[in-house]
Amino acid sequence: MSYQQLTEGKRYQISALLTQGYSPAAIATVVEVHRSTVYREMKRNSHDGVYEPEEAHARSRSRRVMARKYRVPEQTVMYVELALSWHWSPEQVSGIGKLIGLPVSHEWIYRHVAAEKARGGKLYKTLRQGHKRYRKGSNSKRAVIPEPISIDDRPAIVDTRGRFGDWEVDTVLGRHGSGALVTLAERKSRLYLVRRVDAKRATDVRDAIIDMLMPYADHVHTITADNGSEFVEHKAIAEALGAEFYFAHPYSSWERGLNENFNGLLRQFIPKGTDLRLITDEDVRWAEKRLNLRPRKCLGFRQPEMVFQEYLQAA
Template sequence: MTMSYKQLIEGQRYQIQAYLSQHLSYREIGRRYRKGSRAKRVIIPNRIGIEERPEIVETKQCFGDWEVDTVLGKQGTGAIVSLVERKSKMYLIPKVPKKSAEDVCRAVGAMLWRYLRHLHTITTDNGTEFCAHESIAQKLKTDVYFANPYASWERGLNENYNGLLRQYIPKGTDLRTVTDEEIEKVQRSLNLRPRKCLGYRQPAVVFDELRSAA
């Protein structure tokens, strides 16, 4: 008797189930199935979504709107906080010992404090390292907005620069071996790289001009 396609599939499924039952306990099967099946939900207190951000920020015509993210080193070796100003494309990359809300809040505050007079908004992602966003907003007297989950294009400039950063500091790098002087050198190199979107001008030059004019 010829076996139908449906019977063949059912037979293969039965063989797989029998193999799993023989080699794995029920608890192990359940644990393996659940692993990664649900993304860990991050609850950020008093989060303000990007839909409430002023529409003019999207045009990139105003000076003083920043995007913020973190770039991780090898597990447990720290992180780099990446900040980019949307109009000038100026890029700042302080290194922090760990990806904690406290360290990230301190780094963002230290880097943007000097530009406080021109600071209007900050847009970030939904990582737990930004749970202290209210402290950042209060310290810098600005508004912090969160992009939608899994919508990296809403911080596209930041994502683009993080890709450029990886040309200098590849994924998996032990950041303990990267000095602050090396970080500053990379930052300077990226800010002196002519950008097509700026008419092949340098972000550092455009940034200084906009600061002087504001």
């Protein structure tokens, strides 16, 4: 059964069944939604362990309003595409847009161009280096992710880093055929986790993510990934952790910039092209430790590991 938005009526059903002692899985069967939907609903909309359907529905509507607020208006999209046709750079389009009352970031413009190219569009040809920046999109075969939830639907609070428990996930490949590293980064504390897997198979990646995050399951609200085939088991991951799993736009690595940055730093200890079969789990933990004990300017030169523990104890 697929993920779906809950109606106010279903929320009252959930409340009544909780009162009768039904488990979330049993509630899902009665209400006819996926059980991850019920887990997600209770996690997001309960207050101090109490689920009130009227308050839950109000919170849900508020989040949808905020999501619409951050969508780019159609008039702005029309301006962006017109300006790109004049061979303006995204930075120039963004700068002029702010002056004429059509604000849009240059990062969004790049995402829009990439998404439009994936649909067969030609906007990328207006960019000075478009053929280089997006050449991967012309011939790569993207995995079909079952029932993905777009980053566009992710709560706005994740972007602000104002909440503890929002994670980014990625994989780092070693020499061909030697395995991969599954990496996770917590956006607020900047904690970085690394786990080696024998292959970039979806089942291996699924198990690694669940195993790494299960000790902190109460502090896993969202996970954001790219569109790689190794994440096709996203629903199993979300269900196991009681979290929400989102997918960034294709070819938009900046939407998971923290993890991308850490993966680059990891190369200091495990260089590109390393045969991961020759790397021990102790080697991986040592590199992870080194990165988590580095003082970070964005944390007031505190260490991610220490900051993460402070948030755990305060929660």
